[in-house]
Amino acid sequence: MDKKMMTIDLNSHVLLDKAEKDGVETMYDRKQGFKSQCGFGLQGNCCRICGMGPCRITPKTPRGICGADEHVIVGRNFARMVAGGTAAHSDHARDIAHTMALSSRDGNYKIRDEEKLIILAKEWDVETEGRDIYDIAHEVADVALMEFGKPHGVARFLKNAPEPRQKIWKDLGIEPRAIDREIATIMHSTHIGCTGDIDSLIHMSLRTALADGWVGSMIGTRFSDILFGTPTVRETEANLGVLEDNKVNIILHGHEPSLSEMIVLASEDPELVALAKEMGADGINLAGMCCTGNEVTMRHGVKTAGDFHQQELAIVTGAVEAMIVDVQCIFPALAKVADCYHTKFITTSPKAKIAGSTYMEFSEETAYADGYKIVKEAVLNFKNRDKEKVLIPELKSKATVGYSADAILGQLDRVVNSHIDPAGTLKPLADCLKSGVLRGAVGVVGCNNAKGVSNLAHVTIMKELIKNDILVVTTGCGASAAAKFGLMTKEARKLAGKGLATVCDLVDIPPVLHLGSCVDCSRILDVVGGTAKLLDMDMSDLPVAGVAPEWMSEKAVAIGSYVVASGIDTYLGVMPPVTGSSRAVEILCGELQDMVGAKFTVNENPQELAQIIIQDIEKKRVHFENLVEERMNEKVEAGAEA
Amino acid sequence: MNLYNIIFTGSEQALAAAKGMLAEAIEKNGRDHKVAFPDTAYSLPCIYAATGQKMNTLGDLEGALTVVESLINRTHLLEHALNSGLATALAAEVIEAIKYATMEEPYQAPCAGHVSDPIIRSLGVPLVTGDIPGVAVVLGECPDAETAAKVIKDYQSKGLLTFLVGKVIDQAIEAGVKMSVELRVIPLGYDVTSVIHVVSVAIRAALIFGGLTPGDLSGLLEYTSKRVPAFVNAFGPLSELVVSAGAGAIALGFPVITDQTVLEVPMNLLTQKDYDKVVATSLEARNIKIKITEIPIPVAFAAAFEGERIRKAD
Numbered sequence: 001m002d003k004k005m006m007t008i009d010l011n012s013h014v015l016l017d018k019a020e021k022d023g024v025e026t027m028y029d030r031k032q033g034f035k036s037q038c039g040f041g042l043q044g045n046c047c048r049i050c051g052m053g054p055c056r057i058t059p060k061t062p063r064g065i066c067g068a069d070e071h072v073i074v075g076r077n078f079a080r081m082v083a084g085g086t087a088a089h090s091d092h093a094r095d096i097a098h099t100m101a102l103s104s105r106d107g108n109y110k111i112r113d114e115e116k117l118i119i120l121a122k123e124w125d126v127e128t129e130g131r132d133i134y135d136i137a138h139e140v141a142d143v144a145l146m147e148f149g150k151p152h153g154v155a156r157f158l159k160n161a162p163e164p165r166q167k168i169w170k171d172l173g174i175e176p177r178a179i180d181r182e183i184a185t186i187m188h189s190t191h192i193g194c195t196g197d198i199d200s201l202i203h204m205s206l207r208t209a210l211a212d213g214w215v216g217s218m219i220g221t222r223f224s225d226i227l228f229g230t231p232t233v234r235e236t237e238a239n240l241g242v243l244e245d246n247k248v249n250i251i252l253h254g255h256e257p258s259l260s261e262m263i264v265l266a267s268e269d270p271e272l273v274a275l276a277k278e279m280g281a282d283g284i285n286l287a288g289m290c291c292t293g294n295e296v297t298m299r300h301g302v303k304t305a306g307d308f309h310q311q312e313l314a315i316v317t318g319a320v321e322a323m324i325v326d327v328q329c330i331f332p333a334l335a336k337v338a339d340c341y342h343t344k345f346i347t348t349s350p351k352a353k354i355a356g357s358t359y360m361e362f363s364e365e366t367a368y369a370d371g372y373k374i375v376k377e378a379v380l381n382f383k384n385r386d387k388e389k390v391l392i393p394e395l396k397s398k399a400t401v402g403y404s405a406d407a408i409l410g411q412l413d414r415v416v417n418s419h420i421d422p423a424g425t426l427k428p429l430a431d432c433l434k435s436g437v438l439r440g441a442v443g444v445v446g447c448n449n450a451k452g453v454s455n456l457a458h459v460t461i462m463k464e465l466i467k468n469d470i471l472v473v474t475t476g477c478g479a480s481a482a483a484k485f486g487l488m489t490k491e492a493r494k495l496a497g498k499g500l501a502t503v504c505d506l507v508d509i510p511p512v513l514h515l516g517s518c519v520d521c522s523r524i525l526d527v528v529g530g531t532a533k534l535l536d537m538d539m540s541d542l543p544v545a546g547v548a549p550e551w552m553s554e555k556a557v558a559i560g561s562y563v564v565a566s567g568i569d570t571y572l573g574v575m576p577p578v579t580g581s582s583r584a585v586e587i588l589c590g591e592l593q594d595m596v597g598a599k600f601t602v603n604e605n606p607q608e609l610a611q612i613i614i615q616d617i618e619k620k621r622v623h624f625e626n627l628v629e630e631r632m633n634e635k636v637e638a639g640a641e642a
Numbered sequence: 643m644n645l646y647n648i649i650f651t652g653s654e655q656a657l658a659a660a661k662g663m664l665a666e667a668i669e670k671n672g673r674d675h676k677v678a679f680p681d682t683a684y685s686l687p688c689i690y691a692a693t694g695q696k697m698n699t700l701g702d703l704e705g706a707l708t709v710v711e712s713l714i715n716r717t718h719l720l721e722h723a724l725n726s727g728l729a730t731a732l733a734a735e736v737i738e739a740i741k742y743a744t745m746e747e748p749y750q751a752p753c754a755g756h757v758s759d760p761i762i763r764s765l766g767v768p769l770v771t772g773d774i775p776g777v778a779v780v781l782g783e784c785p786d787a788e789t790a791a792k793v794i795k796d797y798q799s800k801g802l803l804t805f806l807v808g809k810v811i812d813q814a815i816e817a818g819v820k821m822s823v824e825l826r827v828i829p830l831g832y833d834v835t836s837v838i839h840v841v842s843v844a845i846r847a848a849l850i851f852g853g854l855t856p857g858d859l860s861g862l863l864e865y866t867s868k869r870v871p872a873f874v875n876a877f878g879p880l881s882e883l884v885v886s887a888g889a890g891a892i893a894l895g896f897p898v899i900t901d902q903t904v905l906e907v908p909m910n911l912l913t914q915k916d917y918d919k920v921v922a923t924s925l926e927a928r929n930i931k932i933k934i935t936e937i938p939i940p941v942a943f944a945a946a947f948e949g950e951r952i953r954k955a956d
Contacts, residue, residue, distance in 0.1 A: 417912055417923055434905050436645055635903065636903055
């Protein structure tokens with residue numbers, strides 16, 4: 001196979017060769033095995049939601065057996081993707097909320113960011129005066145848990161959005177009520193013989209997606225910050241070169257920080273470090289992968305081993321004692337790959353058992369003890385490492401990470417003139433956008449997709465954007481790509497246009513900011529929403545965009561949908577399975593604009609997609625600058641009257 | 643209008659004005675008519691430093707304007723906005739050079755116009771030692787003479803070197819501010835373009851003290867932004883030309899603080915409507931820190947008063 005057509009990551013090239021030599025099958029082999037994928041599935045007009053099917057739409061069979069046409073089938077499939085994504089993020093959040101309910105002063109989980117908890121408690125009308133912080137935490141956790149299934153009202157976080165945005169949601173009737181209810185409603189409505197109208201299916205999808213972004217993911221992020229600390233700026237390294245020759249290498253893969261935080265603690269346990277030395281290793285080397293990697297790198301600077309597409313290759317190095325996983329985006333194939341080496345593939349969550357893995361259940365109630373046991377298993381495995389089979393590729397890049405919304409505010413304070421403005425606001429960012437020094441800001445998020453060359457679209461688009469004075473914020477495997485390719489170093493400023501480079505210099509940030517894991521896309525909503533409120537505008541008025549260049553998961557579909565529903569134009573580098581319905585394309589790539597002030601744009605050529613985004617941002621600036629001028633005139637008039 | 647368009651428009655105005663004046667001057671005096679500022683070894687310092695070319699005749703200036711034109715690119719990126727600001731500065735220098743080439747006495751007291759090399763050399767040492775902690779360029783018109791005097795005297799008492807451009811000169815005189823090189827308050831001229839004579843000071847400082855190679859534009863900009871602690875206070879309504887010149891200042895690393903509502907750029911273009919805070923805001927923006935030993939005496943005390951002459955009448 002031509003490796004250049006597989007991935008642009010040079011470490012991956014080295015390991016693909018090794019995999020071939022070792023006779024290990026990887027994702028790239030399986031991709032080739034599929035040759036051409038089924039056109040019906042690709043277009044979304046294959047339906048198998050009932051026992052009469054599967055049905056597929058062709059010119060000769062324009063309707064399924066029940067009479068559903070291509071629009072209904074595509075709409076149902078799309079809605080179920082959104083529901084799947086929302087369910088994943090929200091179940092993640094539910095676990096974190098449960099963890100907070102378990103928190104105690106002398107337990108495994110403590111409250112680390114009391115200030116953030118108090119702010120949230122006040123937002124949610126939980127009494128804080130004179131109360132023990134843990135009593136507050138438990139009550140807040142209970143309130144959060146009700147957000148999943150409360151019988152009445154709409155989601156609490158919605159009121160944090162700019163007012164015009166709240167009105168749009170209300171008027172359209174897409175205010176999410178309770179998370180699980182929205183997911184269940186989609187599963188209900190997409191059952192055979194229920195909703196037969198694509199407009200309604202997409203409408204429902206938007207409401208469910210909002211239950212992800214503005215409820216599930218937002219709870220996940222806020223609660224993780226409260227429990228594990230709000231990320232602050234720190235240095236780290238990324239790519240498979242972070243694995244070490246003579247240490248016990250443990251890779252944390254998955255999503256939920258409740259597990260990874262305990263593994264971080266356990267890996268620092270003196271007893272286990274001593275045990276590692278007893279085994280002949282120099283110590284324990286922890287590295288992250290995917291979003292759990294992002295969580296621990298944001299909070300502890302734990303190195304990032306790699307992204308979604310490198311999970312098998314990490315084991316192929318032969319240097320990984322244990323791959324510890326919880327939920328989401330974990331290849332079941334890892335069991336097979338691990339079989340070829342000494343690596344222990346340890347699954348921990350009852351929600352994601354994988355045949356062929358070593359299952360060591362992790363429970364929040366016995367968190368540290370479980371974490372200790374799991375790490376010990378990894379350490380004991382060091383003696384089984386076959387030195388002959390080890391190949392750690394040498395490349396790794398430095399990265400500066402940890403840009404939570406709070407950390408960004410902290411950086412912005414560096415450029416506030418104390419005689420003009422108060423500290424702690426987004427005004428410097430708003431000023432840079434208004435004056436045009438920054439042309440815009442774009443969130444580059446999402447996965448890796450075997451349909452394209454791994455990392456190519458992420459890196460191409462980020463480089464193009466920063467060259468054109470557009471600030472890039474990133475999460476998930478987009479962030480891993482940026483970190484691996486050196487875009488998160490302060491030196492990367494030289495790849496940026498003069499405007500962005502100047503801002504980076506003054507604010508002391510890299511041109512691409514790591515905001516965290518996929519649930520942390522909610523941080524992007526916070527920053528964009530906050531900026532819009534500061535400017536007295538809606539989110540759809542700002543020169544901002546979201547792009548998922550290499551998306552693959554249903555979570556990405558939910559994220560893209562809630563970003564659009566929040567008024568932020570969203571660009572996809574991979575076509576979703578909707579082209580089977582002209583009506584679906586019409587709505588998603590057109591009519592949504594009139595409904596929510598933003599829409600989807602798809603282009604599978606990253607170079608072209610980057611140019612489209614840049615042009616669209618410039619177009620949007622015209623509208624934005626007019627509004628800015630309007631607001632300034634209003635202010636001047638108000639000043640004159642006073 | 644958006645900030646970048648204002649800058650580009652101002653640059654185009656400056657270019658058009660320079661072109662018009664040059665064509666007229668050439669028609670009257672011919673291409674070979676000599677061009678020079680008095681008492682300088684650096685020809686037209688800004689153009690010389692930026693391009694490495696010395697301008698000797700009106701004919702040469704046509705070439706200089708081609709450079710100016712090439713710096714104006716209306717693409718909305720900071721790089722082009724800053725270049726456009728530099729274009730305005732260079733166009734202003736061409737205009738001022740034509741004044742010197744064609745007029746008997748382009749500047750009369752109180753205005754200084756072009757600042758000679760010897761004066762710059764004399765200011766060089768105190769600038770390097772920090773005895774002059776900063777250079778303030780006060781431009782435009784304050785709401786009243788009192789406010790103008792308050793700001794200027796504040797800079798003066800802190801030992802800064804202050805250049806005045808525009809109506810603020812009359813306001814300073816009206817309020818009884820004493821002015822001279824020794825007193826570190828130098829009125830340059832009433833036209834906006836006369837601000838180039840202070841830019842020329844900063845640039846010659848880079849050539850003289852920084853040992854910069856003429857033509858090394860990026861080196862020049864780095865030197866001025868790192869080593870010349872200058873900033874601009876722009877008071878009163880801002881024309882496109884002034885904003886464009888301000889972009890030139892920002893390109894050199896000099897922040898602009900104004901009393902007008904503008905699209906602010908953190909650390910670079912700031913609005914301060916409270917005149918009592920203008921000085922503190924400006925010093926912070928340029929990161930100028932002043933060692934102060936307050937002596938409780940009833941008159942202002944500072945190095946800036948060292949050269950003051952007490953006349954009989956006083």
